[in-house]
Amino acid sequence: MRITKHEHAALTLEKQGRKLIIDPGVFTASLEPLDNIVGVVITHEHPDHWTGDHLDRILMANPGIPIVAPQGLANAAPGYPITVVSPGDSIDIDSFHLEFFGGEHAVIHESIPVIDNVGVLVDDGFYYPGDSYSVPKGAAVEVLAAPVGAPWLKIGDAMDFVLAVKPRRVFGTHDMTLSVAGRDMGLSRLRWAVEQNGGEFIALEPGDSTEL
Template sequence: MRVTKHEHAALVVVESGHTLVIDPGSFTSPLEDLVGLVGIVITHEHPDHWTPDHLTRLQRAHPETPIYGPEGVVKAAAGFDVTTVAPGDSLDLGPFHLEFFGGQHAVIHESIPVVDNVGVLVNDALYYPGDSYTVPKRTHVRLLAAPVGAPWLKIGDAMDFVLAVKPDRVFATHDMTLSVAGKQMGASRLTWAVEQNGGSFVDLPPGETTDV
């Protein structure tokens, strides 16, 4: 299974000629030349994780591709046919087995409503929590996509998240709000955290891939 990180929070996962897209948002360049798109997962309704333009473009190139997200996404993306997924749900899309965790977005501030959010585990190997620190229970994560920069995020909490998940490898995501220096600092902190349990950090700039 090959994972490509795109700008900010978008991931493209490829297995056996089929493709899964996760969180194509407002900071992400158009995702083109995808092969065998079998599904789109949106972890929550915030625009840095999905846009109507991305969904329209993807569905034009790949008609009838199903879209999945929590109830908040179903309401926010009312012009699209979005299937509701919730924590505890699982489904199969081609070669991909998906399991969903969590339930709520991390708190930004008491003045800002907390929205629905799901983390997604792909093929018992790749875990992406959306905008949360939800730890997938009773599973060993081989590759963790760890948020590293956000209005709701403190780097110490991100480090604790990596320590709790204990993945084999981790890479930084949700990073478009950071400067170059901020990304470097975040990478060094996540590196320390993953190494505490014998894992390693993967430097994955936008457009770069890694296998899992």
């Protein structure tokens, strides 16, 4: 499976020419070509993780595909055919096997309501937590997409998250709110964290890929 990083939090997973899109949000550029997309996973309702414009273009090119998300996104996106998932659920989309973890977005501030968020484990090897530090308990994670910058994120917590997951490889995501210097500093901390358990850091820019 090929894992491609896009701007901010968006990812494309591809197997045998079939593609699964994760979190195409407002900071994400066009994901063309939009052919052979078999499904979309949205971890939560914040606009940096989904937009109607992205979904409309994806659905126009791939009518009838499932959009998988927690209940909060279904409430925020009426009119879209959302398949609601919760922590503990597992589903198959084409040849992709998905399992869901967590349940809640990380706390931004006590004045801001906590919303639904699901982390997604794909094919028992790739994990992306959305906006959370939810650990996929019992999973042997080969590749982890770890958030590096956000209003809710403290880099020490992100480091602890990588230490807890113990992936073989990690790359940074959720990074468009950072300066280049801030992003690079955060990524260096994630590199340290993954190396503590003998893992490897992968430096990916938008458009770059790694294999599972």
